[in-house]
Amino acid sequence: MYINYNPSRNGELVPQKGNKMQSEEIYKKYPKNEAPNMIPMLQDIQGIHGYLPEDDIIRVARHLGVPTSRVYGVATFYNQFRLTPLGKHVIRVCRGTACHVKGSLDILQILETELGISAGETTKDMQFTIETVACIGACSIAPVIVIDDKYYGGLTSKSVYKLIKEYTKKD
Amino acid sequence: MNIKINNNAYWANPGETILQVAQREGIKIPTLCYIADLTPSGACRICIVELSNGQLVPSCAYPVADGMEVLTNSKKVRRSRKSIIELLIANHPQDCLVCVRNGCCDLQDLAAEYGVRSYRYVGEKRSGKLDLASPAVERDPEKCILCGRCVRMCHEVQNVGAIDFVDRGFYSNVAPAMNRSLNTTACVYCGQCIVACPVGALREKSYLKQAWEAINDPDVHVIAQVAPAVRVAIGEEFGMAPGTISTGKIPAALRRIGVNEIFDTNFAADLTIMEEANELIDRIKNGGKLPMFTSCSPGWIKYVEHFYPELFDNISTCKSPQGMQGAMIKSYYAQKRGIDPAKIFVLSIMPCTAKKFEAGRPELSVTHTAPDVDVVISTREFARMMRLAGIDFTRMPDEGFDDPLGEATGAGALFGASGGVMEAALRTAHFMITGKDMDRIDFTSIRGLEGVKESSIKIGNATLKVAAVSGLHNIDKFLEDVKNGKSKFHFIEVMACPGGCINGGGQPLPSSPEKIKKRMEAIYEVDRSLPKRCSHYNDSINALYDTFLGKPGGKKSHELLHTHFFKRESI
Numbered sequence: 059m060y061i062n063y064n065p066s067r068n069g070e071l072v073p074q075k076g077n078k079m080q081s082e083e084i085y086k087k088y089p090k091n092e093a094p095n096m097i098p099m100l101q102d103i104q105g106i107h108g109y110l111p112e113d114d115i116i117r118v119a120r121h122l123g124v125p126t127s128r129v130y131g132v133a134t135f136y137n138q139f140r141l142t143p144l145g146k147h148v149i150r151v152c153r154g155t156a157c158h159v160k161g162s163l164d165i166l167q168i169l170e171t172e173l174g175i176s177a178g179e180t181t182k183d184m185q186f187t188i189e190t191v192a193c194i195g196a197c198s199i200a201p202v203i204v205i206d207d208k209y210y211g212g213l214t215s216k217s218v219y220k221l222i223k224e225y226t227k228k229d
Numbered sequence: 230m231n232i233k234i235n236n237n238a239y240w241a242n243p244g245e246t247i248l249q250v251a252q253r254e255g256i257k258i259p260t261l262c263y264i265a266d267l268t269p270s271g272a273c274r275i276c277i278v279e280l281s282n283g284q285l286v287p288s289c290a291y292p293v294a295d296g297m298e299v300l301t302n303s304k305k306v307r308r309s310r311k312s313i314i315e316l317l318i319a320n321h322p323q324d325c326l327v328c329v330r331n332g333c334c335d336l337q338d339l340a341a342e343y344g345v346r347s348y349r350y351v352g353e354k355r356s357g358k359l360d361l362a363s364p365a366v367e368r369d370p371e372k373c374i375l376c377g378r379c380v381r382m383c384h385e386v387q388n389v390g391a392i393d394f395v396d397r398g399f400y401s402n403v404a405p406a407m408n409r410s411l412n413t414t415a416c417v418y419c420g421q422c423i424v425a426c427p428v429g430a431l432r433e434k435s436y437l438k439q440a441w442e443a444i445n446d447p448d449v450h451v452i453a454q455v456a457p458a459v460r461v462a463i464g465e466e467f468g469m470a471p472g473t474i475s476t477g478k479i480p481a482a483l484r485r486i487g488v489n490e491i492f493d494t495n496f497a498a499d500l501t502i503m504e505e506a507n508e509l510i511d512r513i514k515n516g517g518k519l520p521m522f523t524s525c526s527p528g529w530i531k532y533v534e535h536f537y538p539e540l541f542d543n544i545s546t547c548k549s550p551q552g553m554q555g556a557m558i559k560s561y562y563a564q565k566r567g568i569d570p571a572k573i574f575v576l577s578i579m580p581c582t583a584k585k586f587e588a589g590r591p592e593l594s595v596t597h598t599a600p601d602v603d604v605v606i607s608t609r610e611f612a613r614m615m616r617l618a619g620i621d622f623t624r625m626p627d628e629g630f631d632d633p634l635g636e637a638t639g640a641g642a643l644f645g646a647s648g649g650v651m652e653a654a655l656r657t658a659h660f661m662i663t664g665k666d667m668d669r670i671d672f673t674s675i676r677g678l679e680g681v682k683e684s685s686i687k688i689g690n691a692t693l694k695v696a697a698v699s700g701l702h703n704i705d706k707f708l709e710d711v712k713n714g715k716s717k718f719h720f721i722e723v724m725a726c727p728g729g730c731i732n733g734g735g736q737p738l739p740s741s742p743e744k745i746k747k748r749m750e751a752i753y754e755v756d757r758s759l760p761k762r763c764s765h766y767n768d769s770i771n772a773l774y775d776t777f778l779g780k781p782g783g784k785k786s787h788e789l790l791h792t793h794f795f796k797r798e799s800i
Contacts, residue, residue, distance in 0.1 A: 135396070
C-alpha cells in the first residue's frame with residue numbers, strides 16, 4: 059500500500075486514493091494518446107505499487123504516445139514520484155531549520171550509517187527507507203523523525219540507536 | 230508598431246520577439262539556448278535586454294509591445310551577461326584544450342567576447358557518466374550547459390525524443406529514459422543534436438584511430454569513398470566560403486594522407502538510381518506496394534524500424550549508396566583486381582553520423598566475415614585527419630577519383646540535397662519507361678530547403694505523384710496516410726536531416742541556415758557543371774552491369790545491392 063505524507067491533515071500519513079485499482083484498470087481508465095493525463099496516470103500507478111516501476115514508465119509513454127524520455131523526465135522532476143520501492147518502514151528525517159540547529163544532521167548520518175543506505179534509498183532487505191523532509195511542523199520537539207506514522211521527538215544519538223534496534227527487533 | 234532599440238526607432242510586427250526584431254535590423258544579441266523557428270525556452274538568459282523600467286528580460290521569448298524601449302547593451306546588461314557566462318563556466322569542466330569543440334564552441338566564444346579572464350565562481354560541479362555505448366553519438370553530460378537545444382531538436386524536429394531533461398535543480402541533466410545509454414533508445418543517430426549542441430556535450434564517435442591504423446599498415450589496401458555532400462562543405466573547415474566545391478581537392482588530399490585508392494560515393498549513388506528507378510517501375514507495372522519510400526538515409530531507416538515496422542514493404546529494398554559502394558568494392562572490385570577482400574579496408578567519408586551505425590549492420594556484408602564498409606568518418610573527422618597529416622587543403626590541386634568505381638554523373642551528386650534522390654531517380658525512370666530523356670531534366674519543384682515538397686510528373690501516359698520530405702517530424706503524416714490506405718503518392722523521398730545530407734550530423738560546425746543554403750546551391754552547381762547528368766549514361770555503371778551484375782533488379786543485383794529491415798525494440 060502506498061502511503062503519502064499529507065501536510066493538510068496535520069502530518070498524518072494517509073493511504074492514497076485509488077490504491078485498490080489494478081494496473082490494467084488504469085490503462086483502461088485513461089484514453090490513449092492524451093498526454094495531459096500523464097501526471098494523474100503516474101499518480102495512480104504509484105498508488106498501486108508505491109513507486110513507478112520501469113515497465114510502467116515505458117507503458118505509460120506508449121499509451122500516451124509520448125517518448126519514454128519525457129515520462130521519465132516528469133517522473134524524476136516531481137518529488138512526489140519514486141522510482142524505487144519503499145521499504146516496510148519509512149523513516150522521514152526532518153531537516154528543517156529548528157531540527158538542523160538541534161543536530162538533525164547527526165541523526166540522519168547515524169541512520170544512514172546504521173542502515174547502510176543514503177537518504178532516498180531503501181535497504182536491500184526492503185525493511186527501511188530513509189527520506190529527508192524540509193520541515194514537518196513539529197519544531198517544538200526538535201530534532202524529530204517520523205517512522206511510518208509515529209513521531210519521535212527530542213532525539214539524541216543514543217535514543218536514535220535504540221529506536222532503530224527496536225524497529226529491527228520488531229520484525 | 231513602433232519600438233526603440235538602443236534609442237533608435239524600428240518598426241515591429243505584433244507577435245514578434247525583441248530578438249527577432251533585433252536580428253532583422255542587424256543588432257547583435259548573443260544567444261545560447263535559442264534556435265530559430267523552435268519553441269523559445271528562455272533557459273540560458275544570455276539574450277537578456279534592459280527595458281525602460283530597468284527590468285531585464287530574455288529577448289528570445291519576450292514579445293514586442295508598442296512604444297517599448299529596449300537597451301541591448303547597457304552596463305547592467307553587459308554585467309549580467311558576464312555573470313551568467315561565469316556561472317555557466319563554474320559548472321563546466323574547464324578542459325577546452327582537449328575538447329573536441331575547442332575553437333568552435335559557443336560558450337568559449339561568449340567567454341572571449343565578454344572578457345572573462347578568471348574563474349570567479351568556484352563550487353561543486355555536477356557529475357555525470359560518459360555515454361560511449363552507441364556506435365555513432367557520444368554524450369558527455371558534464372559538459373552540458375542545459376540549454377536544451379538538443380532536446381528540442383530531438384523532439385520537435387526529429388520526432389524521436391531519445392533524450393530529455395531528467396531530475397531537477399542542481400542535478401538536472403539531459404539523458405535518455407532511465408538514464409540509460411543512447412543505444413537502448415530509439416535514437417536514429419542523425420546527429421542533429423550534435424549540430425544543435427553549443428558545446429562538446431554531444432559529439433560523434435570518432436573512428437580516426439582505426440582509420441589511421443589501416444592507413445599505416447602496409448599490408449592493408451585502404452580504399453576511401455566520399456559522399457556527395459562532403460565536397461560542398463569540407464572547405465568551411467579550412468576557412469573557405471560556404472558552398473565552395475572541393476570535388477578535386479578531396480582525392481588529392483586522401484592520396485597524400487596515404488589512402489591507396491579513392492572512389493566516389495556518387496558513383497554508387499548512380500548505381501542506386503539504376504536499381505531504385507527499376508524497382509519503382511517494377512512496383513508500378515506489377516502492382517507492388519506503393520508509395521515506395523527511398524532507403525538511402527540511415528537515420529530515416531532506423532526511424533521506420535522503430536516506429537513503423539508494418540510499413541517495411543513500402544521501403545525500397547535498395548542499399549544506400551554507401552552500402553552499395555562497400556558491396557561493390559568487396560566483390561566486383563576485389564575480383565577484378567584479384568585482391569583478397571579481407572585485405573581491403575573501406576573508409577567512408579560521410580556528412581552523417583548515422584552512417585557509422587549503418588556500416589555496422591551485420592546484414593551489410595557480402596563477404597559474411599567483415600563489414601562492407603569498415604569505418605565511417607564524418608566530414609569533421611576528415612578535416613581533423615587532414616590537419617594531423619599537415620595538409621593545406623586550400624592549396625590541394627584538383628585530382629580525379631580512381632577507376633572503376635570513381636566515375637559519377639550529376640544525378641549522383643544530387644543525393645546530397647533533399648529532393649535530389651527523387652530528381653535523379655525520375656531522370657532515369659523516365660528514360661527506362663519511355664526510352665528518351667525528359668525535355669527538362671531540372672526538376673525544380675522539389676528543390677529547396679522546405680521540409681515537405683510535393684509535385685507530380687508525367688511519364689509517358691502516366692502521372693506520378695511524388696514528394697520529398699526532410700526532417701523526421703514531417704514524415705509521420707505521410708506514413709499515417711499510407712497506414713490508413715489514404716496515400717495518393719507513388720514515390721516519396723525521405724531524408725532524416727532537415728535539408729538532406731548537406732545539413733547532416735557530421736558536417737562542419739557551427740552550422741547556419743545561410744550555410745545550408747549555400748551548400749545546397751553548390752550541390753546543384755556540381756550537377757549542372759557535369760557533362761553527364763543522368764545515371765544511365767555513366768559508362769562505368771554500364772560496364773559494371775555488362776560484366777558483373779547483369780541487369781538492374783537482376784539476381785546478382787538483388788544479392789549484392791538490396792537489403793532488408795528489422796523491427797527494433799527500444800525503451
